[in-house]
Amino acid sequence: MRRILEAEIIKAFTRPRSYIGMGSIIALVALIDASFYFTGKEYIDLLFQNFDQVFSLEGTVVNGNLICFIILQTLIIQLPLLVALVTGDLISGEAAMGTLRYSLTKPISRFKFISAKWITAMLYSLGILLLLGVFAYGLSLVIFGPGDLLVLNADGLVVIRDAELFCRFMAAFVFAFISLTTVASLSLMLSAFSNNSVGPIVLTMVVIIVFTVISSFEMSFFDPIMPFLFTNHMGLWRRLFSDPIPTAEIVQSAGILVLHSLVFFGITQYHFKNKDIIE
Amino acid sequence: MQVKETILSVTGLEKYYGTFHALKGLNLEVKRGEIFGLLGPNGAGKTTMIRILVGLIKPNKGTVRYFDKIDLKDLNDALPRIGSIIEEPRFYPYLSGKLNLHVSARYYPTKISNKRISELIELVGLTGRESDRVSTYSQGMRQRLGIAQAMLNDPEIIILDEPTNGLDPKGIIELRQLIIRLKEEFGKTVILSSHILSEVEQMADSMAIINKGVCVSQGNVSELLSTNTVNVSLETSDLPASKVMIETMGFKVRQEQQTLEFQTELESIPKVVAKLTAADQKIFRLDHRRKLEDYFLKLTAA
Amino acid sequence: MKKLTAITLLVAATNFSWAQNANEIIKKIRTNFQTINDLKCDVQMNFDIPGVAIEKINGKMFYKKPDKFRVQTKGLIFLPKQNPFEQLELLDDPSSYIAILAGESVVNGIACHNINIIPNNPEELVIMRLMVGKQDGRIHKSELTLKREGTVTYFNTYANATDILPREMEFMADFRRFKMPKAISGDFSSTPVRQDEAQGKYETGKVKMILSNVELNRKVDDSVFVETGS
Numbered sequence: 001m002r003r004i005l006e007a008e009i010i011k012a013f014t015r016p017r018s019y020i021g022m023g024s025i026i027a028l029v030a031l032i033d034a035s036f037y038f039t040g041k042e043y044i045d046l047l048f049q050n051f052d053q054v055f056s057l058e059g060t061v062v063n064g065n066l067i068c069f070i071i072l073q074t075l076i077i078q079l080p081l082l083v084a085l086v087t088g089d090l091i092s093g094e095a096a097m098g099t100l101r102y103s104l105t106k107p108i109s110r111f112k113f114i115s116a117k118w119i120t121a122m123l124y125s126l127g128i129l130l131l132l133g134v135f136a137y138g139l140s141l142v143i144f145g146p147g148d149l150l151v152l153n154a155d156g157l158v159v160i161r162d163a164e165l166f167c168r169f170m171a172a173f174v175f176a177f178i179s180l181t182t183v184a185s186l187s188l189m190l191s192a193f194s195n196n197s198v199g200p201i202v203l204t205m206v207v208i209i210v211f212t213v214i215s216s217f218e219m220s221f222f223d224p225i226m227p228f229l230f231t232n233h234m235g236l237w238r239r240l241f242s243d244p245i246p247t248a249e250i251v252q253s254a255g256i257l258v259l260h261s262l263v264f265f266g267i268t269q270y271h272f273k274n275k276d277i278i279e
Numbered sequence: 280m281q282v283k284e285t286i287l288s289v290t291g292l293e294k295y296y297g298t299f300h301a302l303k304g305l306n307l308e309v310k311r312g313e314i315f316g317l318l319g320p321n322g323a324g325k326t327t328m329i330r331i332l333v334g335l336i337k338p339n340k341g342t343v344r345y346f347d348k349i350d351l352k353d354l355n356d357a358l359p360r361i362g363s364i365i366e367e368p369r370f371y372p373y374l375s376g377k378l379n380l381h382v383s384a385r386y387y388p389t390k391i392s393n394k395r396i397s398e399l400i401e402l403v404g405l406t407g408r409e410s411d412r413v414s415t416y417s418q419g420m421r422q423r424l425g426i427a428q429a430m431l432n433d434p435e436i437i438i439l440d441e442p443t444n445g446l447d448p449k450g451i452i453e454l455r456q457l458i459i460r461l462k463e464e465f466g467k468t469v470i471l472s473s474h475i476l477s478e479v480e481q482m483a484d485s486m487a488i489i490n491k492g493v494c495v496s497q498g499n500v501s502e503l504l505s506t507n508t509v510n511v512s513l514e515t516s517d518l519p520a521s522k523v524m525i526e527t528m529g530f531k532v533r534q535e536q537q538t539l540e541f542q543t544e545l546e547s548i549p550k551v552v553a554k555l556t557a558a559d560q561k562i563f564r565l566d567h568r569r570k571l572e573d574y575f576l577k578l579t580a581a
Numbered sequence: 582m583k584k585l586t587a588i589t590l591l592v593a594a595t596n597f598s599w600a601q602n603a604n605e606i607i608k609k610i611r612t613n614f615q616t617i618n619d620l621k622c623d624v625q626m627n628f629d630i631p632g633v634a635i636e637k638i639n640g641k642m643f644y645k646k647p648d649k650f651r652v653q654t655k656g657l658i659f660l661p662k663q664n665p666f667e668q669l670e671l672l673d674d675p676s677s678y679i680a681i682l683a684g685e686s687v688v689n690g691i692a693c694h695n696i697n698i699i700p701n702n703p704e705e706l707v708i709m710r711l712m713v714g715k716q717d718g719r720i721h722k723s724e725l726t727l728k729r730e731g732t733v734t735y736f737n738t739y740a741n742a743t744d745i746l747p748r749e750m751e752f753m754a755d756f757r758r759f760k761m762p763k764a765i766s767g768d769f770s771s772t773p774v775r776q777d778e779a780q781g782k783y784e785t786g787k788v789k790m791i792l793s794n795v796e797l798n799r800k801v802d803d804s805v806f807v808e809t810g811s
Contacts, residue, residue: 001387003385008386010378011374014371052733053663054733054756055661055754055786055788056662057658057659058654059657059658098366098367099371102368104333104334105358105365106386107359107387107388108386109355139366155800156633157633157634158633159636159657243635274339278335
């Protein structure tokens with residue numbers, strides 16, 4: 001299994017496409033950092049204009065932690081798309097390229113093959129997150145320095161003291177990893193059903209975008225379907241920046257996401273085990 | 280005479296794609312150390328059968344047995360001893376030829392050394408280009424890299440599906456020589472499919488002709504093709520007169536539009552020619568094809 | 582008409598006498614405040630603001646006359662828009678307002694005079710009501726009605742009978758809860774906030790400052806008041 005995994009890692013990480021996502025993360029982080037460096041104060045003032053009448057907020061609001069949080073929040077929709085760009089292509093791309101039939105004529109079980117692909121998809125997600133961690137968290141802290149985090153929620157504000165933030169960010173990255181694994185599993189599953197490279201990527205993006213748009217509608221009409229949108233659970237990383245942290249809710253959402261990943265993985269395995277490779 | 284071991288036997292193989300019956304109870308037997316040609320027109324079921332042999336698709340019925348003991352359900356036990364190229368070889372175009380081989384090597388249970396990979400690169404004549412991206416390779420180079428890839432595990436059986444497809448004449452000759460070397464120098468059993476009779480004839484020891492999912496003929500190539508009976512096609516200055524003359528020699532002659540067609544032994548042709556020229560018949564064209572070749576031409580024409 | 586004139590004179594006279602009493606009460610407060618030029622102390626900031634989750638934090642409080650005020654902490658804090666000494670600063674110039682006694686009240690069990698301070702030239706402050714202890718002459722509660730912010734209230738709690746400065750200052754104000762559409766906040770994780778729930782509801786927010794280790798009139802450098810954050 002280790003050697004199959006090595007092969008999959010070589011294939012995935014030597015592919016130019018894999019670096020599109022990484023490059024865009026670096027570019028986006030740099031852009032956000034630059035924009036806050038020059039106009040961060042205006043942004044905060046704008047957000048607080050109605051709150052500012054009675055209380056004034058004192059201290060360094062625009063700090064590395066806030067920038068990291070905003071980057072995470074901004075990229076939370078884009079990251080899955082970047083992951084899908086690679087993971088949605090892991091099987092179907094090989095089918096389209098014709099290399100799938102070569103891999104499968106080797107003495108490896110299809111279960112191991114798909115498992116290796118799945119682990120590779122997770123490793124890629126992890127790579128994206130590590131990159132984001134280094135740039136969004138590390139670089140922002142270097143540029144803007146540490147400080148308390150002011151979180152703007154739909155129903156209020158939370159100020160989290162600097163000392164607690166490292167752990168919370170780490171937990172958020174772990175949660176984001178679980179979320180991205182779900183997306184990677186979904187796109188891998190769609191990839192197993194397709195023989196063209198673009199379809200699964202587009203379909204994954206459509207699922208994420210549609211689910212996210214529905215989640216953002218604050219209308220009771222959508223309430224009944226909200227629990228079934230896995231993208232809703234993906235947003236729960238943000239609750240790690242609540243006070244108090246709704247641990248049970250977060251663990252439940254993480255569990256639901258893991259369950260989704262396993263179901264997607266199971267469907268992929270079942271389908272692929274019986275699939276005739278005819279392309 | 281030593282009886283060769285059966286290295287692959289296929290019995291009653293059937294495959295449906297929906298309602299399309301691609302293989303209809305195919306039977307084959309391949310002996311160790313031979314080049315076995317699988318001949319058939321496009322759509323005959325060759326690729327389907329080859330894909331079944333390497334586990335890419337599952338048959339609906341029938342058995343495949345490797346090395347006289349390994350069935351399809353345990354195919355992973357046989358695959359370390361098999362190398363294959365299914366249709367045209369495909370690689371990761373963004374990787375070098377060498378790295379492609381390293382990636383493939385990782386799919387085998389036993390470690391394949393760098394030395395082995397270098398040897399194979401040399402064997403297939405890619406030395407000096409192994410570090411270039413595959414996207415820069417010609418079709419012939421890819422085909423040779425495909426052979427190297429199929430040879431990674433030093434297999435006992437090499438399965439090549441239409442190996443000369445897309446190659447230029449030079450590439451075809453080089454590949455043909457390489458395949459023959461695989462058998463003669465390395466003792467490999469090669470199963471190759473083709474829709475070109477001459478290609479099989481030039482390389483294979485045994486062959487099977489497949490058409491519409493069934494094996495219509497199987498045996499030793501020289502026996503199948505070197506039969507004395509030939510179909511003769513003749514164009515003369517006076518077809519009706521020539522027809523009568525040939526019929527008097529005891530042959531059953533059929534007159535087509537501009538030709539006379541009849542079946543005879545190879546050595547009778549000079550006698551027929553002598554009789555016609557003696558009767559002042561001008562012979563514009565005389566063509567003879569072996570019976571199997573003719574049969575195959577009819578298949579492919581159909 | 583005579584009756585009306587008599588009543589008017591009586592009211593005016595009464596007001597004058599109340600104003601006189603109020604000014605005397607204010608004078609004691611002013612005298613106390615005049616002894617303070619520089620102030621430095623430790624402060625613990627406690628927050629109880631609806632819709633805002635923020636833990637208490639310790640820091641330093643600095644004040645320097647005439648109007649420099651700063652709370653320095655390592656983290657973010659919410660402060661009243663006005664500095665808590667602004668009411669005392671206002672009292673320092675008796676010509677700028679009219680002080681009128683407006684009854685009595687009990688604040689935290691302490692009997693107080695209610696004094697209305699009406700600025701002569703109202704800009705931001707419309708009226709200030711002070712609840713001054715009858716016995717100690719210290720402000721126990723003040724209500725400021727401001728043009729933009731509405732009414733804000735300070736409660737002062739003193740540790741000792743002789744203290745000029747309160748040990749605790751609690752600021753209260755009504756404000757509209759901070760709400761932001763999900764699309765702007767990016768918060769898709771919280772329970773949906775419907776527009777009808779979000780609109781027009783005022784709630785009371787509190788900020789309590791607990792002072793300790795007070796150092797009076799030890800020179801506080803101006804650089805302390807230079808803002809560095811954003």
